[in-house]
Structures are given as structure tokens and as C-alpha cells.
Amino acid sequence: MARSEPGTRRLEPQRHGIASFVMPEFYAPFPLERNPHLREASRRMWEWIGAMGLAPTEKAQARMRATGADLSGSYVWPRADLDLLATGLRWLALTFRIDDQIDEDDQDDRLAERAAVIADLRGILHGHPPVVGSVVTRALTQLWQETAKGRAEDWQRTFIGHFEAWLDSYSTEARLKTARRPPQLHEYLEWRRYSVGMPWLWDLGELTLPTLVPETIRECRPMRELRHAAALHIALVNDVYSVNRELLVGYPCNAVLIIQQQHSRSPQEAVDAVADQVADQVRVFQCARTALERELDKQDVSVGSRTAATAYAETCAANIRGQIAWHSQVRRYDIDDFRRASGSEPLASYPDDLLLRPSEGAVRETTL
Structure with missing residues (x-):
């Protein structure tokens, strides 16, 4: 069974409400690190959420508390x-x-509106004003301007590329849902390493280092393999923890569901197969980490650049371990809020202020 961290809510062993399975022990032979500044940083986060109007209702605030974004960040940037x-x-x-x-609140599958939102959010990263104003686009505009100020162009380029890949995963999933074609596992994993969001989070983490990772190292093959393996490890763990909630909202892009449906596996067999994939990612990560050391020798980088690259790899390893701890502690993937909802109560957690209908605001013409 998966081990609980000190002071966490135990999720194992237990049977999950819709897909019945026992939580596996996920292989993650790395140290657990958590940022000591969590309490004050969390206070600042909630102050900003309030100032931006991101969680204006009791239900939205409850969803944000259940998510534990602050706790996740303490493991992402230890x-x-x-x-x-x-x-x-x-x-x-x-x-x-x-x-x-x-992914969850849009029960009407407003695909054109999704595409317009994604185009709007992408445009903000390139300095364009949003077509449709919302609290989300205003928050992203402010946050990106603050974050990008004074940053190196190659770092900004990398961050934007990873963030756009995260956004584009929603378009990919929408196309498949429209075509009623579930993805094959291998193609799902190609974009899942970006849809989990970790690559751009690690780009932010680079800003903790005295020296940024040189672009020749950041984009070399061992570093890409290391980054992809760590991201997939976290993504696959997430798929197991989130499978029951995603079943409830009809969200098909989940490795457990793909394996179960396409290979006629039981829920437990599918979960165990995903756990095996998680272990495979550890082995890929460790091989890539060794290859990275050879690449650093080959490129004969400076001491500072080597230290930065090594610290980046160490952070990815800590994230592999830390995100298991986060998943085991938060209530983001519980289904109690769905069970409590009456037949007339909308399941959406947040006000419908992002996916605006065409009559509610200009919608940028775009194709999924």
C-alpha cells in the first residue's frame, strides 16, 4: 500500500466508490522535500485570489481549499x-x-468557446490583450507581466513553449472527444507529459537558481528525457488518484480508463498496470540523470552551469516524491461534492466566467 506522510489523511487501503481498487505503492526512491515558507506564501496566495476575484463564491473557495495548490507548490519548489x-x-x-x-465545469462541451479561451490565454503570453475579459485573463495578464519582467529571452521562450503545450492539450482532448475516439495509450502519453503542467512549473523553479540552466543543456536529449520521465511519473500517479472523479464527469483522458477499456482489464488490473508504468519512468529518469552528467562533461560547461543543471535534476527528483505526498494529503480528487449535489444544483465549482457563450462576449474564431 502507498505510504502516508506524517500528518496526512490515509487513503489506503480502501475501496474507491466507482472504480473499486486498492491504491498501489508508487515507486519513488527519492528524498521528500517541502518548502519551509509554505505558511506565509499560502497567506499571500489567498490574499491574491481574493484581490483578483478568482474564488468569489463559497463553493469556489471550497474547491480551491480542497485542491491544496499551496501545498502542491511547497513540493514543486522545495x-x-x-x-x-x-x-x-x-x-x-x-x-x-x-x-x-x-475539464470539469463545462458539462455542455462548448468546444468553440474552449478554443477561443485557449487562443486568448496563449495570446496573453505574447503580449496581446485578451479578446474576452474575465477574472482569469486579467489574472494571467498581471501574473505573466510580473514574472517575465527582466527575464532572459531564452528562459521566456522555454516557459511560453511549455505553457502553450499545456494549454494545447485541452484542444487535443476536445478534438478526440468530438470525434468520439479515445486515444491509444502511446499517443496519450505524448501529450500527457505536458498536460500535467510540470515542465513550465520547473521553468519557474529555475528562477530559484543563482544561474539559469544554459539553453544547450536545458534542451539536450538527457535533460528532455529526464524532464519527460519525471512529468509522466507525476501524471500517471495523478491519473490513479483522479480516476473516479473523472469517471463522474465523463472525462475519458486517463491512463487507467484507457487501459481498462482498450485491454479489457478490471479496475485493479488497470491501476496496477499504471503503477508499473510509473516504475518504468523512474528507471528512465535515473538513466537520463546519468547521461546528463556525461553531457555536462562533453559540453565542458562552467561550474555554475553544472551546479544549476544538477539542481534542476534534483528538484525533478524531489517532485516525483513530493507529488505523491501531495496527492495523498489533499481532497481535490474526492467525489463527495458530487454526491452532495441535488438534481437541480449545478456541478460546476466556479462561476461561468471563463467559457463565455458567443452572446456573452466576443469569441475569437479558431479551430480545434
Whole structure:
């Protein structure tokens, strides 16, 4: 069974309400690190959420509390100073809300509106004003301007690329849902390493380092493999924890569901197969980490650049371990809020202020 961290809510062993299975023990042979500035950074995050109007209702606030964006960030950036951690927590709070509204709250499958939102959010990163104003687009505009100010162009380019890949995953999933074609596991994993969001979070983490990772190292093959393996490890763990909630909202892009449906596996067999994939990612990560050391020798980088690259890899390893701890402690993937909802009560957690209907605001013409 998966081990609980000190002071956490035990989720194992137990039977889950819809897909019945016992939680496996996820392989993650790395140290657990958590940022000591969590309490103050969390206070700042909630102050910003209130100032931006991101959680204006009791239900929205409850969803944000259940998500534990602040706790997640303490594991994502375990060595960040207070200011950077507080900035990171704002990014997480905002993007968790975007994820909820696009993947969970939109029960009407407003695909054109989704595409318009994604185009709007992408445009903000390139300095364009949003076509449709909302609390989300205003928050992203402010946050990106603050984060990008004074940053190196190659770092901004990398961050934007990873953030756009995260946004684009919603379009990919929408196309498949429209075509009523579930993805094959191998193609799902190709975009899942971006849809989990970790690559751009680690780009933010680079800002904790005295020296940024050189672009030749950041984009070399061992570093890409290391980053992809760590992201997939976290994504697959997430798929197991989130499967029952995603079953309830009819969200098909989940490795457990894909394996179960396409290979005629029981829920337990599918979960165990995903756990095996998780272990595979550890082995890929460790091989890539060794190859990265050879690449650093080959490129003959400076001491500072080597230290930055090594610290980046260490942070990814800590994230592999830390995100298991986060999943085991938060209530983000519980289904109690759905069970409590009456037949007339909408399931949506947030006000419908992101996926605006055409009559409610200009919708940018775009194609999924």
C-alpha cells in the first residue's frame, strides 16, 4: 500500500466508490522535500485570489481549499525563497482553476468557446490583450507581466513553449472527444507529459537558481528525457488518484480508463498496470540523470552551469516524491461534492466566467 506522510489523511487501503481498487505503492526512491515558507506564501496566495476575484463564491473557495495548490507548490519548489514560492503559488491557483473550468465545469462541451479561451490565454503570453475579459485573463495578464519582467529571452521562450503545450492539450482532448475516439495509450502519453503542467512549473523553479540552466543543456536529449520521465511519473500517479472523479464527469483522458477499456482489464488490473508504468519512468529518469552528467562533461560547461543543471535534476527528483505526498494529503480528487449535489444544483465549482457563450462576449474564431 502507498505510504502516508506524517500528518496526512490515509487513503489506503480502501475501496474507491466507482472504480473499486486498492491504491498501489508508487515507486519513488527519492528524498521528500517541502518548502519551509509554505505558511506565509499560502497567506499571500489567498490574499491574491481574493484581490483578483478568482474564488468569489463559497463553493469556489471550497474547491480551491480542497485542491491544496499551496501545498502542491511547497513540493514543486522545495528550495525557493518566499517571494518566488508566493509567485509560484499564484500560478498554481490560477491554472488549477483553468483546469477545473475547462475539464470539469463545462458539462455542455462548448468546444468553440474552449478554443477561443485557449487562443486568448496563449495570446496573453505574447503580449496581446485578451479578446474576452474575465477574472482569469486579467489574472494571467498581471501574473505573466510580473514574472517575465527582466527575464532572459531564452528562459521566456522555454516557459511560453511549455505553457502553450499545456494549454494545447485541452484542444487535443476536445478534438478526440468530438470525434468520439479515445486515444491509444502511446499517443496519450505524448501529450500527457505536458498536460500535467510540470515542465513550465520547473521553468519557474529555475528562477530559484543563482544561474539559469544554459539553453544547450536545458534542451539536450538527457535533460528532455529526464524532464519527460519525471512529468509522466507525476501524471500517471495523478491519473490513479483522479480516476473516479473523472469517471463522474465523463472525462475519458486517463491512463487507467484507457487501459481498462482498450485491454479489457478490471479496475485493479488497470491501476496496477499504471503503477508499473510509473516504475518504468523512474528507471528512465535515473538513466537520463546519468547521461546528463556525461553531457555536462562533453559540453565542458562552467561550474555554475553544472551546479544549476544538477539542481534542476534534483528538484525533478524531489517532485516525483513530493507529488505523491501531495496527492495523498489533499481532497481535490474526492467525489463527495458530487454526491452532495441535488438534481437541480449545478456541478460546476466556479462561476461561468471563463467559457463565455458567443452572446456573452466576443469569441475569437479558431479551430480545434
